[in-house]
Amino acid sequence: MDRETAASWDAGDPLGEFRNRFVCHDDVLYLDGNSLGRLPRATVRQLTRVVTEEWGRGLVRSWVDWIDWGARTGDLLGTRILGARPGEVVLSDSTSVNLYKLASAVLAATPGTIIYDAADFPTNRYLVQGIAEQYGVSCRPMSDVAELESIMDDSVALIVLSLVDFRTGRLLDMNAVNAMARRAGARVLWDLSHAAGLIPVDLAAAGAELAVGCTYKYLNGGPGAPGFLYVRGDLQDRFRPPIQGWYAQRNQFDMGPLFDPVAGIGRYLVGTPPILSLAAVEPGVELCIEAGVEEIRRKSVRLCRLITDLADDWFAGGPLTVASPRDAACRGGHVSLRSREAWRLSQALAGAGVVVDFRPPDCLRLAPSPLYTRFTEVWDAMSCLKDVVDRHTYENYPATPARVT
Amino acid sequence: MDRETAASWDAGDPLGEFRNRFVCHDDVLYLDGNSLGRLPRATVRQLTRVVTEEWGRGLVRSWVDWIDWGARTGDLLGTRILGARPGEVVLSDSTSVNLYKLASAVLAATPGTIIYDAADFPTNRYLVQGIAEQYGVSCRPMSDVAELESIMDDSVALIVLSLVDFRTGRLLDMNAVNAMARRAGARVLWDLSHAAGLIPVDLAAAGAELAVGCTYKYLNGGPGAPGFLYVRGDLQDRFRPPIQGWYAQRNQFDMGPLFDPVAGIGRYLVGTPPILSLAAVEPGVELCIEAGVEEIRRKSVRLCRLITDLADDWFAGGPLTVASPRDAACRGGHVSLRSREAWRLSQALAGAGVVVDFRPPDCLRLAPSPLYTRFTEVWDAMSCLKDVVDRHTYENYPATPARVT
Numbered sequence: 001m002d003r004e005t006a007a008s009w010d011a012g013d014p015l016g017e018f019r020n021r022f023v024c025h026d027d028v029l030y031l032d033g034n035s036l037g038r039l040p041r042a043t044v045r046q047l048t049r050v051v052t053e054e055w056g057r058g059l060v061r062s063w064v065d066w067i068d069w070g071a072r073t074g075d076l077l078g079t080r081i082l083g084a085r086p087g088e089v090v091l092s093d094s095t096s097v098n099l100y101k102l103a104s105a106v107l108a109a110t111p112g113t114i115i116y117d118a119a120d121f122p123t124n125r126y127l128v129q130g131i132a133e134q135y136g137v138s139c140r141p142m143s144d145v146a147e148l149e150s151i152m153d154d155s156v157a158l159i160v161l162s163l164v165d166f167r168t169g170r171l172l173d174m175n176a177v178n179a180m181a182r183r184a185g186a187r188v189l190w191d192l193s194h195a196a197g198l199i200p201v202d203l204a205a206a207g208a209e210l211a212v213g214c215t216y217k218y219l220n221g222g223p224g225a226p227g228f229l230y231v232r233g234d235l236q237d238r239f240r241p242p243i244q245g246w247y248a249q250r251n252q253f254d255m256g257p258l259f260d261p262v263a264g265i266g267r268y269l270v271g272t273p274p275i276l277s278l279a280a281v282e283p284g285v286e287l288c289i290e291a292g293v294e295e296i297r298r299k300s301v302r303l304c305r306l307i308t309d310l311a312d313d314w315f316a317g318g319p320l321t322v323a324s325p326r327d328a329a330c331r332g333g334h335v336s337l338r339s340r341e342a343w344r345l346s347q348a349l350a351g352a353g354v355v356v357d358f359r360p361p362d363c364l365r366l367a368p369s370p371l372y373t374r375f376t377e378v379w380d381a382m383s384c385l386k387d388v389v390d391r392h393t394y395e396n397y398p399a400t401p402a403r404v405t
Numbered sequence: 406m407d408r409e410t411a412a413s414w415d416a417g418d419p420l421g422e423f424r425n426r427f428v429c430h431d432d433v434l435y436l437d438g439n440s441l442g443r444l445p446r447a448t449v450r451q452l453t454r455v456v457t458e459e460w461g462r463g464l465v466r467s468w469v470d471w472i473d474w475g476a477r478t479g480d481l482l483g484t485r486i487l488g489a490r491p492g493e494v495v496l497s498d499s500t501s502v503n504l505y506k507l508a509s510a511v512l513a514a515t516p517g518t519i520i521y522d523a524a525d526f527p528t529n530r531y532l533v534q535g536i537a538e539q540y541g542v543s544c545r546p547m548s549d550v551a552e553l554e555s556i557m558d559d560s561v562a563l564i565v566l567s568l569v570d571f572r573t574g575r576l577l578d579m580n581a582v583n584a585m586a587r588r589a590g591a592r593v594l595w596d597l598s599h600a601a602g603l604i605p606v607d608l609a610a611a612g613a614e615l616a617v618g619c620t621y622k623y624l625n626g627g628p629g630a631p632g633f634l635y636v637r638g639d640l641q642d643r644f645r646p647p648i649q650g651w652y653a654q655r656n657q658f659d660m661g662p663l664f665d666p667v668a669g670i671g672r673y674l675v676g677t678p679p680i681l682s683l684a685a686v687e688p689g690v691e692l693c694i695e696a697g698v699e700e701i702r703r704k705s706v707r708l709c710r711l712i713t714d715l716a717d718d719w720f721a722g723g724p725l726t727v728a729s730p731r732d733a734a735c736r737g738g739h740v741s742l743r744s745r746e747a748w749r750l751s752q753a754l755a756g757a758g759v760v761v762d763f764r765p766p767d768c769l770r771l772a773p774s775p776l777y778t779r780f781t782e783v784w785d786a787m788s789c790l791k792d793v794v795d796r797h798t799y800e801n802y803p804a805t806p807a808r809v810t
Binding site for chain 1: 430452462505513534621628682762
């Protein structure tokens with residue numbers, strides 16, 4: 001395997017031209033698109049229009065267009081990318097707040113134990129712990145998703161799971177988990193943050209009932225862009241979300257005396273949405289639709305394979321081991337390399353212009369987002385990592401992250 | 406009173422030059438700055454920088470600057486505009502979600518009755534109704550804030566009040582209400598949405614404990630800009646907000662197994678903030694600080710007085726009466742005119758290029774935001790209203806708003 005091979009793959013890449021649809025600077029090799037996706041050029045135009053024309057000139061009158069933007073982009077995302085039906089996905093609040101809304105709504109309707117993944121992204125774990133306390137139910141972390149079926153019992157009301165693990169990239173079988181939960185009489189709330197726009201997801205076919213996710217990773221919606229939530233149509237009116245804001249009110253502008261939630265997905269909204277951040281989501285979603293998630297996934301598998309192949313070639317027996325599943329069918333869009341020196345390696349790479357993620361305690365996370373990452377970039381980034389390892393330049397960096405708080 | 410007098414006031418207006426700091430088009434007379442404030446020119450520059458440089462070039466590395474932006478702008482707003490101490494105000498989520506967080510936190514610590522204003526902005530009422538249900542306490546609407554003291558009893562844990570009424574503009578005496586609540590052993594949660602950046606507020610001197618508010622009205626932070634929340638320093642660690650997101654975690658990036666809230670205002674944060682919308686708040690806050698809230702309030706009082714004087718002159722005994730308090734000391738920054746035909750009048754004004762608000766059932770809301778509204782604009786808008794009334798052109802419009810849902 002040499003760089004020329006990678007270059008030939010770039011030349012034949014059916015998604016190659018999509019890189020030009022993003023703002024790209026050549027001063028950095030960016031393998032962190034699963035933390036923050038790149039800026040689509042169309043988003044710059046969209047924001048300019050929204051800021052200067054819609055806010056600057058249209059002022060409050062623009063709310064006619066803005067008010068259901070979360071539903072419109074939600075439908076685009078839901079029906080074209082996630083396999084949901086119209087009116088089942090909406091953009092709203094943050095992923096964390098959305099998870100709180102859906103998990104609380106389930107618990108309020110059916111109190112019971114919550115099971116969560118001890119390795120899940122922190123905010124999901126903390127939220128579930130708080131909800132369990134609030135509703136006076138127990139919550140149980142599991143150390144390995146493989147044990148899920150064996151620990152299920154009648155007391156379980158809700159299982160919170162990430163489809164793709166933020167650290168290792170492990171991809172679950174949504175169908176199988178949903179079927180198992182259904183047999184046990186429990187609901188599953190999926191976090192699709194590391195899957196949306198990357199993994200072909202068919203919520204309807206997989207029998208999914210509830211999901212949340214973020215839009216700033218593979219969907220390229222911008223820093224802290226609003227999250228999305230999905231509630232299967234037939235379930236929407238069975239729940240009453242705990243945060244009863246005016247955006248969930250039937251005939252919102254009648255401003256009636258008592259809360260009377262609208263039917264449908266709208267009842268999961270809360271307050272006035274952050275329009276500038278919301279406006280930035282649409283172009284990213286449209287790019288994914290245009291490229292096609294199947295095609296994105298195909299390239300993602302090849303990019304990740306290049307990382308694992310090079311890691312095996314260059315670091316076998318060394319300070320870095322592949323922590324992600326080997327089987328592409330069980331892996332999302334990033335590869336984690338495990339090392340005691342992961343923090344220092346990430347810093348040394350940053351110093352050399354290679355942006356990857358460190359995830360405690362020991363993971364170096366490399367995410368080649370397919371819409372804009374070249375095979376040669378992966379080769380160059382891995383080559384840089386090899387250099388940092390071989391020359392021990394990482395030893396010039398502090399051994400642990402500085403404490404912010 | 407004639408237009409020349411209004412023009413002479415514009416000529417002598419110490420805030421006159423601030424209009425040039427906003428994007429203004431002359432095709433509209435805008436008296437709706439308490440629904441959505443105008444776009445500051447500095448915000449266009451700020452957003453261009455954040456989008457193209459920080460997101461487009463800096464990518465995930467920009468989080469170093471972004472991560473505490475809500476706290477930084479919160480401090481600016483808190484210490485320079487709201488009379489809070491450093492570390493007592495933070496920008497986060499929407500006003501609705503913030504109200505939920507604070508009210509729930511109080512109820513979790515001290516269950517008891519919630520009192521709210523039956524005339525309060527809908528989202529506040531609906532939220533309180535939901536929280537009461539969730540915590541199994543009662544909530545009582547009061548029909549007149551004047552009756553507050555008389556309906557207090559030992560069961561009351563929390564009073565939710567807007568400092569300025571969204572419909573009538575009635576301004577409460579924060580000091581007096583806080584003192585009364587303190588005697589009764591209850592807490593007050595203030596909504597400052599229609600006051601922030603307009604009314605001199607001194608949270609510390611007024612003995613305020615809890616507050617929320619929005620930044621897109623007189624603070625000109627942009628459509629749906631993040632809300633703010635205030636918790637007095639000594640109370641911050643006594644509460645544990647119910648939505649336990651990772652932004653509230655001590656040493657957030659350690660990603661430890663159990664939720665362990667950071668000390669201070671940070672524990673009231675939840676998830677990743679919408680950076681584009683957050684970025685737009687700072688320039689608006691800075692403009693208010695530069696102009697000075699005392700000066701803004703002085704001009705506001707004169708602008709509102711012009712509205713009530715003209716309404717008295719032109720509509721005495723007619724179809725419009727002043728619904729706002731006459732005493733400027735008891736009134737916020739807008740004047741409501743009551744009419745059975747308020748909806749149609751608002752539509753006829755819109756048709757004539759005058760943007761005001763309709764608030765059901767019968768209020769026409771005129772808000773001359775002082776940083777960019779001229780006295781002659783108020784004169785012209787009122788003159789247009791007189792014309793619409795005299796010529797009955799409003800009768801060409803539908804009698805009631807179209808139902809959206």
